[in-house]
Amino acid sequence: MTVRKGKRLGISIQEHMAIDVCPGPIRPIRQISAYFPRLSPTSSFSEPLSPNQVVAPTALSPGSTGQGGGAGGGGSSSLLSPLLPGASGGGGSLSAMSSMDTSIEIDSCDSDDNTSLGTLEFDLLYERATSSLHCTVLRAKGLKPMDFNGLADPYVKLHLLPGACKANKLKTKTVRNTLNPVWNETLTYCGITEEDMYRKTLRVSVCDEDKLTHNEFIGESRVALRRVKPDQTKHFNICLEHPPPLPSPTAMSTALRGISCYLREWETEQQRSLEERGRLLLCLQYLPPASDGDVKGEAKAKERARGGLCVGVKRCAHLAAMDVNGFSDPYVKTYLKPDVHKKSKHKTAVIKKTLNPEFNEEFFYEITFSELATKTLEVTVWDYDLGKSNDFIGGVSLGCHSQGDTLQHWIDCLKNKGKKVERWHTLTNELPGSMLQE
Numbered sequence: 001m002t003v004r005k006g007k008r009l010g011i012s013i014q015e016h017m018a019i020d021v022c023p024g025p026i027r028p029i030r031q032i033s034a035y036f037p038r039l040s041p042t043s044s045f046s047e048p049l050s051p052n053q054v055v056a057p058t059a060l061s062p063g064s065t066g067q068g069g070g071a072g073g074g075g076s077s078s079l080l081s082p083l084l085p086g087a088s089g090g091g092g093s094l095s096a097m098s099s100m101d102t103s104i105e106i107d108s109c110d111s112d113d114n115t116s117l118g119t120l121e122f123d124l125l126y127e128r129a130t131s132s133l134h135c136t137v138l139r140a141k142g143l144k145p146m147d148f149n150g151l152a153d154p155y156v157k158l159h160l161l162p163g164a165c166k167a168n169k170l171k172t173k174t175v176r177n178t179l180n181p182v183w184n185e186t187l188t189y190c191g192i193t194e195e196d197m198y199r200k201t202l203r204v205s206v207c208d209e210d211k212l213t214h215n216e217f218i219g220e221s222r223v224a225l226r227r228v229k230p231d232q233t234k235h236f237n238i239c240l241e242h243p244p245p246l247p248s249p250t251a252m253s254t255a256l257r258g259i260s261c262y263l264r265e266w267e268t269e270q271q272r273s274l275e276e277r278g279r280l281l282l283c284l285q286y287l288p289p290a291s292d293g294d295v296k297g298e299a300k301a302k303e304r305a306r307g308g309l310c311v312g313v314k315r316c317a318h319l320a321a322m323d324v325n326g327f328s329d330p331y332v333k334t335y336l337k338p339d340v341h342k343k344s345k346h347k348t349a350v351i352k353k354t355l356n357p358e359f360n361e362e363f364f365y366e367i368t369f370s371e372l373a374t375k376t377l378e379v380t381v382w383d384y385d386l387g388k389s390n391d392f393i394g395g396v397s398l399g400c401h402s403q404g405d406t407l408q409h410w411i412d413c414l415k416n417k418g419k420k421v422e423r424w425h426t427l428t429n430e431l432p433g434s435m436l437q438e
Helices: 013-017 094-108 194-199 255-273 298-303 404-415
Strands: 119-127 132-141 154-161 182-190 201-208 216-224 234-239 276-287 308-317 330-337 358-366 376-383 391-399 421-428
Touching: 119 201, 132 154, 132 201, 154 182, 216 234, 276 376, 276 391, 276 404, 308 330, 308 376, 308 421, 330 358, 391 404, 404 421
Parallel strands: none
Antiparallel strands: 119 132, 119 234, 132 182, 154 201, 201 216, 276 308, 276 421, 308 358, 330 376, 376 391, 391 421
């Protein structure tokens, strides 16, 4: 073929990329996908495909002239050509074949939503007398493989919602190289009140431990604690699920507004998770004025001549970690406000490297019963830091202006004179600003 100088072939880049490399004139391929038909194994054709229409490298022949697909025995000399509607031996149109291929791809896709994550068995027991929640993690079955060997290294984490943070996270041991682990391990939350049992939810998560990379999430389940009756063990055998997504905004006009709404929801969730900083067990006792014979010792008799409030700081549980080592060095301070003379401050000893300290210390405030009704007891927990300011962990206020369990504890103390009243309290960071100045 001769081409005049100065002229070029009028072939577009699309046609150039689809040129069939065969001897003869240049022919653009109409539709490349038609040369590679994928037949459904469930489809039934009226006639079987002839050898001429089977996609094979031997279908190309140097002597072919572009008359492929002819009827009869074209054998090896016929050129591979697209399946056209109405062609003999096809048994169906190209559109029907394409629709079948699409349906096969959708049905055969491997999605996590269609994959079982496994089951988990555990028991829950709430002891009202000790205000403790026991979770016995028994076993898991059929977990999703997470490692290259087709197995996993699973462990179980517990969180209390709302307010999930490192302070209330409990974790089992890790069982290596199995999809059916057995733990038989009991994890205990201390200081769980009946109000917590009514409004809180236990999140049970199963994760895969990786030493070189980050741990991988397998699945979770959430149980409303109101389903557990006091002093009765309840057994659970549940299927693991994916974590629920955040509620998406409705009727948003632009993507920017949707993202901003999502961020606001995320910030709200983070703020809620920072409200709770741990638990504190307090013992309150109002001692009425005692005679000389009732109190042994001259010092104690003089101290409690007018009567007063005895505050017992027993212990803390699940405190927030304030140091880089994952622990805190906690101690407790108590105030009886308003404190005009600034003499009501008492402080416990510092317990090193723990999130569950036991103090067992008592402080006495000499005060009459009528004056006590106008006072507020403020208890704060701090993390001791050498050479710098101490970190505030959390606190609680008890008085006539309190709410919930704190108010009930204060009223029970005033009603039951001479009796010790113990109760767990939730530590929060919502205290007056004057309390945050160490």
